[in-house]
Amino acid sequence: DKDKPVTIGSYMNEPDLMNNKFQLHLAMEEARTVIPQVFTEFGELTGRTYNMVEGYKMEDAEAALFVLGSSYDTACMAVDQLRKEGKKVGVFTSNVLRPWPKAELYEICKDVKAIVVADRQDSYGAGGGNMSLELKATLQDYRANIEVVSLVYGLSGKDFYIEDAVEMLNRSYDIAQAGKAEQKFDYYGHYKGIEGYEPQMYFNPITEEESRPGTTIATFNEETGKVDVKGGMVKNTTIMPKRLTGGHGACPGCGIPVNVNMLLKGIEGNVVLLFHTGCGMVVTTGYPKTAFRVSYVHNLFQNGAATLSGLVEMFHERQRRGEIPEGDDFTFVMITGDGGMDIGMGPAIGAALRNHRMIIMEYDNGGYMNTGYQxxxxxxxxxxxxxxxxxxxxxxxxxxxxDTPQIFAATGIPYVATVAESHPTDFIKKAAKAQKYANEYGMAYVKALSACPLNWGDNPRYERSVIEAGVNSCYHPLYEVEQGITTITYDPEARNKKIPLIDFYKMMGRTKHLVAPEYEDIVKASQEEIDRRWARLKAKHENPLL
Structure with a gap:
């Protein structure tokens, strides 16, 4: 309202904060009367009616199951099955969690002797899931003499069948008959492991000697102030063993294992890898197996860079104390998709500004592929x-x-580079440079254009050609920013290989619709933006002060 502007989210401290929280409490209490009215109105509009709580055959039930969501409907069928056996069981649920429908829940279950509460989560260390703790507190307030047992079930999307509901209801019924529960908390569906079992090791760890074949050597040039690389030729680096080996579940043509292994061809010595959540993690580490022959850590999107930077500092501090021998060196590498560089950008920028000695390698396949290509x-x-x-x-x-590389270049880290599998020698040499900078000077960031045939909608057989087109169109130009100085390492114009952006786009199902006349404005705007970025890169390449 322009006539009555308001400020939302003011800074607030005591004593006002206490009053504000009390107001929130009052509003939640008022919701107890509003929610039923909304349910009634919704029912009149749609024909679907809801209540704060619902129950099925609870009127004369001696034992009950309390579940949330779609499990309630499954449990209703289990109730019918057990009723035919003469067992007086019922099921109830809550459609509202806040405000907690305390009175309604007590009223619906007050006459039973036992309740099994099935939670799809565990409040670790509290002796039960959150719903069981809430319900126990409710019954305690009413001094109800009802045995309550907490079962944690259905984790990781594990299906819930009628047979599962029958077993839970039978457990509740047996407790009601016995008058006491011997075990108040348990996991449903877990099983005892095999004593003495050790996972099979499918690949031997890479030895120190194997990891240092000496095919790619990076040294600092005092005269130029840059790092020089000797070697890096593809035919020579084939001797480097794959740290990410076969047996993974990546799709045909997936660029992730290709790009990770190509990066690691240029990195000699011991390596610690941290993978953000994503395709790269899912297809390589299905428990209890792993496709890695080196130490590997998985971290969620939000804070992978923070986690790895902590490992880096821990390693160097322990080495300073003498707890880890000098010379027992590791290169720390975070592998992330472009999703991780969206969701985890904040911690990554923070790690860059602190200049931790580590590498961030982004495989950019242009979408959140692991969850269906958002x-x-x-x-x-x-x-x-x-x-x-x-x-x-x-x-x-x-x-x-x-343009993520330019974002990292703006943080002032020692080394930023773009790479592509279509130009392997350039890729491997930049990896060696990244290792040199990361081990001795600070953070290095490397970005690879990474193929995803499943969601790009192209033929896996021709994936390297698609990547090469991305490079030759300057959608993904190959360059490095070393100590703040930009160098274009592959110029498609100079080699007479530069192609229009649409020639790259029409190779993929996700963008081939852009050839239609109605998308001409998008193609024109995209080409102009790519041309602008390329012109800026050339200007920086020609002038070290930029």
Missing amino acids: LSYSTPKGAKTSTSGIGKAQRGKTTFNK
Whole structure:
């Protein structure tokens, strides 16, 4: 309201904060009367009615099961099955968690003798899931003499069948008959492991000697102030054993294992890898197996860089104390998709500004592929994804792809580079440079254009050609920023190989619709943006002061 502007989210401290929290409490209490009214109105509009709590055959039940969500409907069928056996059981649920429908829940279950509460989560160390703790507190307030047992079930999406509900209801019924529960908390569906079992080791760890074949050597040049690399030729680096080996579950043509192993061909010695959540993690480490022959850590998107930087500092501090021998060196590498560089960008920038001695390697496949190809900020403008459709209402992603290397270059870290599997020698040499800088001077960031045939909609057989087109169109130019100085390492114009952006786009199903006349404005705008970025790179290449 322009006539009555308000400030929302003011800084607040005591004593006002106490009053504010009390107001929130009062509002939640008022919701107890509003929610039933909303349910009634919704029922009149749709024909679907809801109540604060619901129960099935609870009127004369001696034992009950309390579950949330769709499990309630499954449990109702189990109740019918056990009723035919003469067992007076019932099931109840809550459609509202806050405000907690305390009175309604007590009223619906007050006459039973035993309740099994099935939670799809565990409040670790509290002796039960959150719903069981809430219900126990409710019954305690009413001095109800009801045995309550907490079962944690269905974790990681484990299906819940009628047979499972029958077993839970039978457990509740047996407790009601006995008058006492011998075990108040348990996990449903867990099983005892095999005593003395050790997971099979499918691959031997890489030895120190194997990891240092001496095929790619990086040294600091005092005269130029840059790092020189000797070797790095593809045919010579084949002797380097794969740290990420066969047996993974990546899709045919997936660029992740290709790019990770190509990066590691240029990195000699011991390596510690941290993978963000994503395709790269899912396809390589299905428990209890692993496709890695080196130490590996998985971390969620939000704080992988913070976690790895902590490991880096721990390692160097323990080495300073003499707890780890000098010369027993490791290169620490965080592997992330472009999703990790969206969701985890804050911690990554923080690690860059602190200049930790580590490498961040981003495999950019232009989307959140692990969860069904939602758009990311690195998705091309106009591309079709599961969250950016094409048609009358939508015309693909509405913004240009994020220029992440330039973001990291702006942090002032010693080394930034872009790489592509279509140019392997350039890739391997930049990896060696990244290792040199990361081990001795600070952070290095490397970005690879990474293929995803499943969601790009192209043929896995020709994936390297698609990547090469991305490079030759300057969608993914190859360059490095070393000590603040930009150098273009592959110039498609100079080699007479530069192609229009649309020639790259039409090779992929996600962008080939852009050849249609109605998308001409998107193609024109995208080409202009790519040309602008390329012109800026050339200007920086020609002038070290930029």
